[in-house]
């Protein structure tokens with residue numbers, strides 16, 4: 001994004017510093033406060049290199065300024081992050097931008113504003129104990145390869161431990 | 166840190182490898198035994214849970230489910246070894262986060278108490294390739310080779326989570342790693358390090374266009390370097406490059422034909438296993454022809 005465009009984006013929004021407090025209730029949702037906007041996280045970010053729309057420095061800036069309506073929605077740019085952790089390697093301030101992005105994703109989920117796929121796949125873990133499907137084909141293949149059969153997964157234990165206290 | 170012994174490990178194969186790609190698990194089990202790794206299977210593991218979708222849902226739940234898995238291995242006191250970079254990412258990060266942060270550990274243990282479990286922080290989580298390098302060495306790998314893969318050019322794909330975040334992983338230089346190149350040389354293959362070797366597979370990205378371009382770029386680079394195949398260590402990356410290669414090849418009307426091989430399959434072939442033993446015939450992009458030259 002050019003600096004002109006950035007200035008326009010900033011003008012368009014009301015600053016909302018209360019957003020920092022809200023994000024702070026999610027794990028790692030405070031690290032953006034260390035950011036000094038150097039941009040070191042951008043150059044080797046694959047999502048940035050393959051899309052002009054994506055920029056981890058700007059995501060951190062929006063989190064600092066509290067642009068909640070842009071960040072907290074199912075089609076927010078945050079969902080294009082590839083979770084590659086390169087930004088965390090490059091950041092001199094230990095912001096760990098990807099971890100802030102994950103905190104933003106957690107906020108989306110908690111408000112029902114995450115893409116459907118997130119709930120769909122993570123719910124599978126709570127129902128079956130795993131993310132992938134166990135089919136009769138996978139069982140047969142395991143047998144052919146001389147692998148031990150898949151035992152049941154302790155789904156009840158998972159359900160108990162994810163309940164908040 | 167209590168080390169009972171080097172040589173015994175608790176394997177964590179994860180969801181993808183046990184259900185979708187069991188031939189990768191078979192390759193690990195067969196080859197690890199020859200190197201001298203004793204794998205001790207335990208019951209009760211669930212999904213790690215995955216670092217993409219589950220972590221995006223709720224990080225506290227993610228920490229807790231992972232901590233439960235780790236605590237099962239702690240009961241026996243052996244290190245937990247992973248064979249998928251996704252499992253490696255989740256279990257390594259949670260293991261370290263809880264060891265570093267007593268407050269977080271206490272919160273997680275409060276939840277684990279409901280099922281009579283506790284995360285202690287007494288073991289390590291390591292990807293199997295790291296265990297081979299650090300506990301056995303590349304020479305030990307070479308000693309198990311009966312059929313060196315001479316002349317086989319393997320384009321290296323690191324995937325992100327063996328190395329990054331380096332603060333957590335502590336495996337190799339995150340920008341200029343050598344572990345996979347050395348493991349390939351140890352079995353007689355020729356590693357090809359190309360300028361997209363370190364690029365991500367794009368699986369976590371929820372846009373269609375970004376990963377599509379990344380995958381095409383990586384595969385076309387490999388083709389231009391005349392490598393025989395891509396070598397990798399993660400079933401999720403495999404998903405991106407094998408099945409999606411067929412889909413994208415059709416869409417872009419390009420013949421890519423880059424076979425994608427998991428490192429332990431290559432190791433198995435070098436140890437004398439046949440292509441069926443390691444499940445090569447199951448791949449969408451056929452790999453049989455290139456191995457004719459190696460197996461001749």
Ligand code: SF4
Nearest residue numbers: 035037038039041091
């Ligand atoms: S590298 Fe770190 S400090 Fe610099 S802009 Fe990115 S997040 Fe901010």
Ligand code: SF4
Nearest residue numbers: 045081082084085087
């Ligand atoms: S993890 Fe960081 S570097 Fe990687 S895609 Fe996300 S923002 Fe970019």
